[in-house]
Amino acid sequence: MQGWIAVAVSLPFILHAQIFLHEFAHYVCRKAFGIPTQRMIIGSGPLMFRIGNFEVRWIPTSGSVGPGVYCMDLPIRRKLWVYRSGILANGLSVLLWVKNLIWVLCGLMMVWANTRVVVFPAKQTMSDGAWIALLRGSFRLPEGFDPCSGRDNNA
Numbered sequence: 001m002q003g004w005i006a007v008a009v010s011l012p013f014i015l016h017a018q019i020f021l022h023e024f025a026h027y028v029c030r031k032a033f034g035i036p037t038q039r040m041i042i043g044s045g046p047l048m049f050r051i052g053n054f055e056v057r058w059i060p061t062s063g064s065v066g067p068g069v070y071c072m073d074l075p076i077r078r079k080l081w082v083y084r085s086g087i088l089a090n091g092l093s094v095l096l097w098v099k100n101l102i103w104v105l106c107g108l109m110m111v112w113a114n115t116r117v118v119v120f121p122a123k124q125t126m127s128d129g130a131w132i133a134l135l136r137g138s139f140r141l142p143e144g145f146d147p148c149s150g151r152d153n154n155a
Ligand SMILES: [Zn+2]
Pocket: 022, 023, 026, 083, 086, 087, 114, 128, 154, 155
């Protein structure tokens, strides 16, 4: 029973940490390519704290770094690396703490969730996997979805 309590208590922290690594990797990749970043959001829901343009929200389900790069005047290869970098960070993070099963499972879940091709029409955004598929030409945008609406690239 104590094990389950430890899981319940540590899970939100671990998810937040995984989302942070993911978004931070997007940020570092953008920085390396000289792409300006105006904001980084970790989590969703009510605001936990904000430092400048960096925000942490209470619900560890998503995050974003903006503005999105899809519509920027950049080589496709660079755009692909920006979208891939978050997924790569989650995959590599597993190696940092292999003895923690929750950490490993959360890292792998982040890889799985972000490589899927998912569109969030209400938010006018998509998963990293969907942006990658779109850039590669293996996915067509749904009706009414404007990839250049100015919204951030998601999660
Ligand atoms: Zn991402």
